[in-house]
Amino acid sequence: MVFEGSSAAISHTGKVRSNNQDSGYSGANLFVVADGMGGHAGGDVASSIAIHRLEPLDQPYTSVEDAQASLQAAATTAAGDLIRAAKDRPELAGLGTTLSAIIMVDDYAVIGHIGDSRIYLYRDDAVTQITADHTFVQRLVDSGRITPEEARYHPRRSVLMRVLSDMDADPELDMFVMHTQPGDRWLLCSDGLSGVVDEAHILKAMRMGMAPGRTADNLLKQALDGGAPDNVTIVLVEVGGQHAMHSGTATIVGSASNPANITVPPVRAPRGNWLHPVRQAANEPSHFEPAPEYLEELIEEDRRRAKRRRLGWIAGMLVVVAMLVFAAFAAYSWTQTRYFVGADEDSVVIYQGVQQNIGPITLSTPLRDTDILLANLPPYQRDSVERTITARSFSDAEAIVTRLQAGADRVIGETPLPTPLPTETPTEDAG
Known part of the structure; x- marks a missing residue:
């Protein structure tokens, strides 16, 4: 059974980065966002490989179990492709990509996810984050050590703990199935959107009831207005609803929309970085997957940060109390001249x-x-x-x-x- 609904996909380099390492796919039954990592070139290749490896999954399925098995197999094959790409082209070593995908099977959404791209569901006038970020800071949030708001600005928010990469031939995807209903809107996006536009503004855009293409444009504009420090990719899927089904032609955006034989741009020595620090950051990796031994170092660093934060808070409170005491003393001294x-x-x-x-x-x-x-x-x-x-x-x-x-x-x-x-x-x- 072919999915009945409408969808849209859009991708933008953003205002800081010099190339687009994101890829997106919107088809008849398959919808995917992949956010590449690996520096100036590797991210382009990784996200493109992932999209093209999953593209054949865009077909009707007789059961959700078949769709799940196909999705896991395609992700594993994509990981093997990344390993071979790194061996054949040593300059791509360390490449990887996030992957968030939905296969629609009748009234169900089969979801596969790894990394920190996200899937949101708009239903009953509320937006819910369906996937969990596989990041270092999300572990800190889950353990109660920091709040979700602190995680948005944590200096290690780009550290990925799980990702589709050339270092793991058997990637562990979060796989689950959810029931859908008419009027649902599924939003798949890279962290170029979720890192800039919060859920309250995503909800506001969804409430406007515009067609998926116009809603995606609205969300992209918000990300650009917010500075768009990273690539932004959005795939929006509407189940049933008031908007007519689009053409059955699949839409591929981002680096995967380029020819399959991707040219790896040479890494140029940065010039004038002391004048343009933002341009220097544009060619740095947007994500980082740590080696296992690096985790303890990050945890220890976070403990030090938490300790410094507590000391800073105490010092700030002492300064405020001292100022209040001084002000009270000065005011009382003045009254004694009357x-x-x-x-x-x-x-x-x-x-x-x-x-x-x-x-x-x-x-x-x-x-x-x-x-x-x-x-x-x-x-x-x-x-x-x-x-x-x-x-x-x-x-x-x-x-x-x-x-x-x-x-x-x-x-x-x-x-x-x-x-x-x-x-x-x-x-x-x-x-």
């Missing part, structure tokens, strides 16, 4: 500080009790003292107290003294 005249329970007091408090912290202290009773002040002065009177300095506060004393003296002078009670004269008892 004065005001207020009241305690029954008398006028000169205070040092400001009238405001910060929670339980009092920003003022009594400096001198003037012994002027509030009861002896005129009502308007008593009210002002109870609301506090701000002074510019201690001498200004004393001047305010002098005026208050004068007011109190006037009140005392205007108040008539109480009439003394008459003194009784003792009398003698009669008799």
